[in-house]
Amino acid sequence: MTTSAQGPVLVTGGTGSFGSTMVRRLLATDIEEIRILSRDEAKQDKMRRELADGRVKFHVGDVRDSRSVEDAVNGVRHIFHAAALKQVPSCEFFPQQAVLTNVNGSDNVIRAAERAGVESVVCLSTDKAVYPINAMGISKAMMEKVAQAHARHRGDDGPIVSITRYGNVMYSRGSVIPVFVEQLRTGKPLTVTDPTMTRFLMSLDESVDLVEYAFTEAKPGDLFVRKAPASTVKDLALAVAALFGVEDPEIRILGTRHGEKLYESLLSREELQKADDHGDYFRVPLDARSLEYELFFEEGERELVDHDYTSHNTERLDVAGVKELLLTLPPIQRELAAAGRSPEGAA
Numbered sequence: 080m081t082t083s084a085q086g087p088v089l090v091t092g093g094t095g096s097f098g099s100t101m102v103r104r105l106l107a108t109d110i111e112e113i114r115i116l117s118r119d120e121a122k123q124d125k126m127r128r129e130l131a132d133g134r135v136k137f138h139v140g141d142v143r144d145s146r147s148v149e150d151a152v153n154g155v156r157h158i159f160h161a162a163a164l165k166q167v168p169s170c171e172f173f174p175q176q177a178v179l180t181n182v183n184g185s186d187n188v189i190r191a192a193e194r195a196g197v198e199s200v201v202c203l204s205t206d207k208a209v210y211p212i213n214a215m216g217i218s219k220a221m222m223e224k225v226a227q228a229h230a231r232h233r234g235d236d237g238p239i240v241s242i243t244r245y246g247n248v249m250y251s252r253g254s255v256i257p258v259f260v261e262q263l264r265t266g267k268p269l270t271v272t273d274p275t276m277t278r279f280l281m282s283l284d285e286s287v288d289l290v291e292y293a294f295t296e297a298k299p300g301d302l303f304v305r306k307a308p309a310s311t312v313k314d315l316a317l318a319v320a321a322l323f324g325v326e327d328p329e330i331r332i333l334g335t336r337h338g339e340k341l342y343e344s345l346l347s348r349e350e351l352q353k354a355d356d357h358g359d360y361f362r363v364p365l366d367a368r369s370l371e372y373e374l375f376f377e378e379g380e381r382e383l384v385d386h387d388y389t390s391h392n393t394e395r396l397d398v399a400g401v402k403e404l405l406l407t408l409p410p411i412q413r414e415l416a417a418a419g420r421s422p423e424g425a426a
């Protein structure tokens with residue numbers, strides 16, 4: 080991470096799963112100050128005690144409230160904007176709340192960054208923003224549009240505003256893997272929505288890597304995704320069960336929940352068409368044209384792309400592959416140790 084030499088950094092939503100991992104990584108450098116803007120004073124207090132590091136300054140506030148954003152932004156050089164409403168079902172029931180936090184809140188953060196002369200803002204988005212069908216994804220898609228519009232208007236004069244999109248973070252709070260682990264621990268059947276549903280699988284560290292990559296590589300308005308493998312939910316359930324020594328688990332089929340898709344897309348085919356392949360990452364440059372389309376034409380031709388980049392067509396892991404991946408995750412290693420299973424035995 081090269082942030083260290085470059086002055087104070089703000090992480091919005093800094094007490095969440097991503098935010099706190101990012102903060103810990105930044106603290107491992109010689110960074111001078113990290114500010115956290117978040118709503119939950121109890122989470123801040125817990126984190127303050129855990130970190131016990133005077134370089135971290137906590138701001139209680141809300142991205143919806145532009146004054147609290149301005150106070151937190153004043154004097155920082157870089158922003159990682161992770162604050163969001165991200166639960167699919169709750170946003171389905173309260174979509175207006177998703178608009179206030181994910182769309183208006185992001186606009187507040189970027190505007191404050193522009194006014195305060197901040198150098199870069201990395202905005203975190205999700206695969207659910209691609210061809211969105213649920214309120215969470217729609218609000219994140221709008222956040223992306225707001226970020227790109229700011230980048231287009233300000234060009235090289237404003238902060239470098241960029242976007243990262245990632246898929247499911249394995250073992251994140253409230254996600255399916257901890258649910259399966261708890262069901263196995265208590266001897267309950269595993270609840271599977273649709274056995275054929277697929278999801279990209281990414282670790283928390285890989286999501287932080289992606290954001291760091293955007294931070295170091297972005298030009299205004301760029302969008303980055305990290306390539307990732309995927310599995311079906313059924314194989315994920317079987318892999319978690321096998322790790323805990325259950326070879327033929329009882330599975331209860333729940334059916335698709337509110338706003339869920341059969342598969343997720345990290346890039347639409349239109350984005351894939353103009354994406355640059357950076358090895359582990361794709362970069363999609365901003366469409367910086369104005370509305371005077373006749374002023375623009377492309378020289379040379381790119382190969383026509385006829386597919387999206389989805390959890391159905393990316394590298395597919397089978398049960399053995401998912402098990403191997405899960406074994407690399409520290410929370411799974413801890414769960415196995417607590418259950419008295421060695422990683423070798425579980426594999």
Ligand SMILES: O=c1ccn([C@@H]2O[C@H](COP(=O)(O)OP(=O)(O)O[C@H]3O[C@H](CO)[C@@H](O)[C@H](O)[C@H]3O)[C@@H](O)[C@H]2O)c(=O)[nH]1
Nearest residue numbers: 165166205206207246247254255258270271272273276312
């Ligand atoms: O009891 C359950 C719960 C979930 N699932 C399935 O497991 C997969 C993953 O579900 P979950 O871990 O709840 O993640 P998603 O609903 O895909 O959404 C998560 O991943 C997004 C990124 O794609 C984040 O933005 C969201 O906050 C986060 O909830 C999905 O196919 C679900 O249908 C089950 O089979 N059984």
